Amino acid sequence: MDIKAHLKALCEAHAPSGYESAVREVILAAWQPLTDAQEVSRMGSLVAYKHGGGAPPRRKIMLCAHMDEIGMIVSHFEGAFLRVRSLGGIDSRAIVGKPVLVHTREGALSGVVGARPLSLLSEAEQERYPALNELYVDLGLSAEEVGRRVRVGDIVTLDLPLIALQERRVAGKALDNRACVAVVTVCLEALQRLKHTWDVLAVASVQEEVGLHGARAEAHRLNPDLAIALDVTFAPQPGVPSPAFELGGGAPLALGANFHPALFEALKKTAERLELPAPIEPTPMASGTDAWAIQISRDGIPTALLGIPTRNMHTSVETVDLRDIERCGRLVAEFIASLDEDFLAQISWDQPEPSKKEDA
Template sequence: MELADKLKKLVETDGVSGFEENIFAQAKDLFFDLCDDIQSDPLGNMIAHISRGGHKKVMLAAHMDEIGLMVKDIDDAGFVQFTNIGGYDYRTLPAQEVIVHGREKVFGIVATKPPHIQNEEDKKKAPKMEDMRIDIGLSKEEAKKVVSIGDPITVKRHMLKLQNDFYSSKAMDDRAGVLAMLHCFEILKKMNHSIDVYGVCTVQEEVGTRGAIVSAFNINPDIGIAVDVGFGSTPELPKDETLDLSKGVGIAFGANIHPKLHKKLIELAKEHNIPYQVDLVPGNSGTDTRSIQISRCGIATALLSIPLRYMHTSVETLSMEDIKNVGKLLAYFILSLDNIDLEELLCF
């Protein structure tokens, strides 16, 4: 199966934060033949383990949850009121097709007041989430038979292939990171190495990096590397805060990043002709990185970023080449640890 087909499977599977059962099953199926065992923990993280004796342990982490919505109420006319799970850009919600994951899948559309009957003040601003409704075509009595308060909601979206190997979909954040980690495992399957590798598809990142907190504590790796998406450049955004699509891996540098790991990753990218960009993250990266870094007595941590446009919308867009290059760099990094004294690499 091509990487694009695997990405399609990942992004089109539902898995809102706190409701990751379906994406867990999909990820487990993709990793199954590439590792020695797959485990879960009480929070729902999926942990794919390549076992080599446990002398050196590297944890890779990419979150498999996605942002979404949740049923808040059903009004007297049968329209669904909703709230957000994670930081959805509510400006992009009007007219979206959605799936309410109730007792059965219920399709609906996000409805707002037509522009013809909006006053001049309303036309100048985006509608607030509390003013939107989901029309599922049912009366209140019919709706209550299939929909309950607390049911998760996802945008109904199929992955699109654009030009130049670009792809667009919901949930690229961070199923693209899961795919990069999977590609790393595919490369390692063909190589000999002595490193224990834990590939963790973490849960609930979008609501507080909770999966990374417990999985890092449980695994207690020597090194942790988070894989997530970074802000892709568009004409209106400042260059120093963005990454260019198809121009290489974002190798993050900042407070959450161990400086020697940053240096090592850049050296390996140069050695293996992997294009890269420096991703400046001066404070909290907003990813699983920080939660891994401060676990137990502290873990040497790095972050690789996949450039992504239109983050936290249903049309997140990226380059497949960037995903492949992240997977390659992860694999070369793990292979490079075979003959290295980790104490010498990680000490300040």
């Protein structure tokens, strides 16, 4: 599979939180040939099932990567201009002058995020970034045209392609978290060549950016035995303190209260066995990812988190390394292939005391 082309299709789909259908179609097309069954949940998450080779009832592992991106939504009009509010934490500092699409009932309209020219700003305003409520979307249309074609509640997305940088790195919008959706694709593809006894539930979840809603719902509905959440994490750049993880340095494996320690160890051992780099991401409390919602679903679900290092997160030039995606996908696939009937017993919190010699 051409991972770059796949990622480009994923990232260039326009699908902010709550409006994920466009990217769901792209993911479904990629996962359909790799899985046995697919469904769309009530909340809009995509679940693809790859059955294991074991005798039923089989154990289930859920892979969860959110597919929503940050965006905006039209809140009201000011003449020919659209005022917007954030849909999932858009960074208003990084969108001024960027091209956007406004998704109307009659199709998408191209526009630009506008701001008043410096000559119309006070001195103080000239020295700071405008806030979101000072920005607007300009479609180059008259007020009448805008009123006829655009409605309050229409969504707005950044309209920028994925581009290739040096050394197998790519930059674009929505790599948070389509990079991890691509990890699941790589994993499912690797599983075509591997034997696995467990069922694999690949979930592309909705509404992570607005409160982990998709993952919470699917964890409750699917009630898996294990879960691995996948989400982007920070790569080093000026202004980003440690811990941060080098692009191309492998997918960090998170360690902390949000994760089952024995599941963490098992994944780490798999990485060691495959000689794949797997740096540890210390995460003492909330991870802020789908893993946070999944872990406390129902009776509790042993959960792990793998990340893809990313620069410029929550901008339209999020930057990742394709090698991290490939290695992470392979790691997850090999881990799944290693799961057997007894795995759950092996990841208990407190191992029985090692038997003493005289008892032997």
